[in-house]
Amino acid sequence: xxxxxxxxxxxxxxxxxxxxxxxxxxxxxxxxxxxxxxxxxxxxxxxxxxxxxxxxxxxxxxxxxxxxxxxxxxxxxxxxxxxxxxxxxxxxxxxxxxxxxxxxxxxxxxxxxxxxxx
Numbered sequence: 001x002x003x004x005x006x007x008x009x010x011x012x013x014x015x016x017x018x019x020x021x022x023x024x025x026x027x028x029x030x031x032x033x034x035x036x037x038x039x040x041x042x043x044x045x046x047x048x049x050x051x052x053x054x055x056x057x058x059x060x061x062x063x064x065x066x067x068x069x070x071x072x073x074x075x076x077x078x079x080x081x082x083x084x085x086x087x088x089x090x091x092x093x094x095x096x097x098x099x100x101x102x103x104x105x106x107x108x109x110x111x112x113x114x115x116x117x118x
Contacts, residue, residue: 025099025100025101026099026100026101026103026105027099027100028097028098028099028105028107029098029099029100030097030098031097031107031109032061032065032094032095032096032097032107032109033094033095034092034093034094034111035065035092035093035094035095036091036092036093038088038089038091038092038113039088040084040085040087040088040113040115041084041087041088042084042115042117043080043081043083043084045080046078046080046081046084046115047117049078050117051076051077051078051080051081051115052076052081052115052116052117053075053076053077053078053081053114053115054074054076054112054113054114054115055072055074055075055076055081055082055085055086055112055113055115056072056073056074056110056111056112056113057070057071057072057073057085057086057089057110057111057112057113058070058071058072058073058108058109058110058111059089059092059108059109059110059111060106060107060108061094061096061097061106061107061108061109062096062106063096063104063105063106064096064104065093065094065095065096065104066093066094067089067090067091067092067094068106070086070089070090071086072085072086073110076115078115081115084115085113085115088113089111089113092111094109
């Protein structure tokens with residue numbers, strides 16, 4: 001959208017929380033990767049109020065790469081931005097986490113969604 005920039009950090013290793021403590025053959029060797037470009041809507045009321053911020057969303061990623069659940073881990077301080085970030089992340093697709101055996105497994109990740117007026 002004109003006048004705003006969204007920076008969406010992909011699932012970074014420092015922010016990635018993998019589920020479970022598994023043994024070597026079942027250990028996760030490939031982290032999930034964001035496959036879609038997220039374009040969260042900048043709510044008009046938030047834009048008018050000049051609200052900006054980063055929403056940290058905790059994402060539960062299913063073995064098929066779909067989002068099972070998404071919750072605000074850290075608020076931007078603006079409820080409208082938080083809700084828009086959640087709506088956008090829930091539509092995301094990931095390549096799933098993989099074990100050493102190549103099996104896709106569920107995982108967790110923290111995904112920052114930035115709202116910035118420019």
